[in-house]
Every structure is written in C-alpha cells, then in structure tokens.
Amino acid sequence: MVVTILVPFLFKLAGAVALWIVGTWLIRMVLKVLRRTFNKSTLDPTLIGFLLNILGALLRVVLAVAILGFFGIQTASFAALLAGAGVAIGAAWSGMLSNFAAGVFLQIFRPVSSGDFVTAGGVTGTVEEIGMFVTSVLAPDNVRHIIPNGKFFGDTIVNYSSHPFRRVELEAQLDSSADVNRAIALLKDALKAVPNQYPGKDPDVELLTFTERGPRLAVRPYTNNDHYWQVYFDTNRVIADTLSQNGFPVPRIPVQLGQSGA
Numbered sequence: 452m453v454v455t456i457l458v459p460f461l462f463k464l465a466g467a468v469a470l471w472i473v474g475t476w477l478i479r480m481v482l483k484v485l486r487r488t489f490n491k492s493t494l495d496p497t498l499i500g501f502l503l504n505i506l507g508a509l510l511r512v513v514l515a516v517a518i519l520g521f522f523g524i525q526t527a528s529f530a531a532l533l534a535g536a537g538v539a540i541g542a543a544w545s546g547m548l549s550n551f552a553a554g555v556f557l558q559i560f561r562p563v564s565s566g567d568f569v570t571a572g573g574v575t576g577t578v579e580e581i582g583m584f585v586t587s588v589l590a591p592d593n594v595r596h597i598i599p600n601g602k603f604f605g606d607t608i609v610n611y612s613s614h615p616f617r618r619v620e621l622e623a624q625l626d627s628s629a630d631v632n633r634a635i636a637l638l639k640d641a642l643k644a645v646p647n648q649y650p651g652k653d654p655d656v657e658l659l660t661f662t663e664r665g666p667r668l669a670v671r672p673y674t675n676n677d678h679y680w681q682v683y684f685d686t687n688r689v690i691a692d693t694l695s696q697n698g699f700p701v702p703r704i705p706v707q708l709g710q711s712g713a
Contacts, residue, residue, distance in 0.1 A: 489503075582600075
C-alpha cells in the first residue's frame with residue numbers, strides 16, 4: 452500500500468517541481484522579451500517595470516493553479532476565490548485603477564510630453580512629470596498642480612507646444628471717428644519692432660468687428676511658445692503707444708439719453 456501510494460506521489464511531486472522550474476524559466480523569458488520590446492518604445496521606465504511586475508505575478512498565479520490541477524486538486528473554488536478577491540480589490544481601488552489606466556494611455560498615445568505647455572484638467576501650465584497615477588503641472592504663477600491622470604486624460608487637452616509657433620490674440624478698440632486704414636498701416640509698421648516674433652509669419656492686423664464705441668481691430672502676432680507673454684505684453688504696449696502718439700482719440704462710451712416721464 453505504501454509503495455502504491457508513495458511512488459505515484461513522488462512522481463507527481465517531481466513532475467510538479469519540474470513544471471514549476473520550466474514554467475518559471477518560460478515566464479522569465481517572456482518578461483525579458485517584453486522588457487526589450489517596451490524599452491524600444493516611448494513608455495516611461497517606471498511604468499514598464501510596474502506592468503512587467505503585475506504580468507509576472509499573474510503568470511505565476513496561473514502556473515501555481517496549473518500545478519495544483521496536476522496534483523488532482525480541484526482548482527475551481529480556488530479560482531473563484533481569486534476572482535472574488537480581484538473584484539473586491541478592483542472595487543476598493545477603482546479610482547486608483549482608473550488613474551493608472553489613464554496613465555498607461557498617456558504613455559502610449561503621448562498627447563503631451565514633459566515640457567509641453569498645456570491646458571488640461573482645469574489647469575494651464577507646463578507639464579513637469581507624467582506619473583503612473585498623477586501628472587504634475589507647473590502653472591505660470593510658479594504653483595505646482597498635481598492632477599489625477601483620470602481627470603487629466605478624461606478632459607479636453609489643449610497642447611500649445613504641438614507646433615513651433617502660436618498666435619497671440621489681441622484687440623485694439625478705435626473711436627468711431629478714427630481712420631481704420633491708417634490705424635492698420637501704422638500698427639503693422641510698429642509691430643515690426645516687437646522682438647521674438649516667428650520668422651516668416653507677419654502679424655495680422657485687420658478689422659474684426661464694430662461696437663458701440665467704434666471699429667475694433669484684431670492684432671495677432673505669431674511667436675514661439677517660450678516668448679508668448681513677452682510678445683503679448685510688448686504688442687499691447689505698441690498698440691497703446693502707436694494710437695496715442697498718432698492722435699487717435701480715446702474711444703468714448705456713447706451717452707444713452709433717458710426718457711423723461713410726466
């Protein structure tokens with residue numbers, strides 16, 4: 452009886468050990484190949500390590516369940532227990548997991564990169580770091596904002612650094628008596644003195660609309676994102692100086708006559 456029971460058990464034990472050794476070796480080879488593939492991509496090294504660790508743990512769990520089945524142990528209840536634990540962990544960490552998933556998509560699709568000037572998640576600033584769960588953005592007032600990746604990726608992302616230049620949006624309000632053509636010519640000439648405009652892109656100065664005060668001009672120079680605010684402020688100064696030095700009147704608010712009653 453001892454021989455009948457013990458010998459098959461020893462054979463199964465040896466087979467389980469061999470299965471574990473071979474399975475572990477195969478898992479290492481798969482992870483090695485995946486690491487080489489991921490390293491050639493643009494994924495963050497921290498994210499690569501995190502993904503490979505999760506995958507390695509899952510593969511080892513599958514291997515352990517397979518070995519238990521090799522011994523004839525019913526693994527259905529064990530698998531159900533693992534599934535229940537996974538559901539419980541997923542429910543408890545739903546927010547964290549959604550942020551992690553968004554971080555993975557940010558790394559794969561690359562809508563933004565470190566150093567880009569963006570508006571996302573309700574914050575405008577320069578992207579400092581894209582982490583696994585949060586993204587760090589430095590606002591122009593030198594305040595750092597830590598945004599959950601789920602909110603950052605789930606909102607509309609405006610990337611001002613996608614192209615080598617951007618347009619500065621400004622307006623110049625003229626009085627109703629002003630000579631529009633003369634104002635446009637003077638502003639186009641004066642704007643040539645504003646430094647750091649994008650080469651080959653002349654500023655746009657055109658009639659935008661009419662208001663109760665008079666015509667309003669669109670003044671739109673082009674510049675690199677790094678010089679945006681310098682061009683913005685210098686252009687405002689040029690508009691004010693040019694119009695005042697050439698005798699353009701200050702736009703007046705029309706006086707609305709009230710109706711007198713008996």
